[in-house]
Amino acid sequence: MSIKITEECINCGACEPECPNQAIYEGGKKWRMSDGTSLENKKILDSTIFQKPKKKDIYFIIPEKCTECVGFYNQPQCIMICPVQCCIPDQENYENKEKLLQKKIFLHESD
């Protein structure tokens, strides 16, 4: 499943550079599926279009880009680094390991 960031986020910014999928954005920032992925090379429609921020005041995670770090690390890096433990599993976006690996391949491996 995806990880999500709760309202306890103190905006320290420590998690953002650790994400191998560039799935974490600062509050108020626009985001793209193509950021940090190879989707632009696949010419998937809309991957380079900037999308509206999901949160204005705290960091947020794009579920479609989060693989729980599967394919890169054994543990979700944002959970490990967050100083206030506000990165938690998002039960509404459950995916098993196989699905997460498929997502990683979709995001990063060119056709």
Ligand code: SF4
């Ligand atoms: S679990 Fe990994 S892929 Fe998901 S947001 Fe955190 S660092 Fe990024």
Ligand code: SF4
């Ligand atoms: S590491 Fe935690 S507190 Fe810092 S920006 Fe990320 S989610 Fe927020």
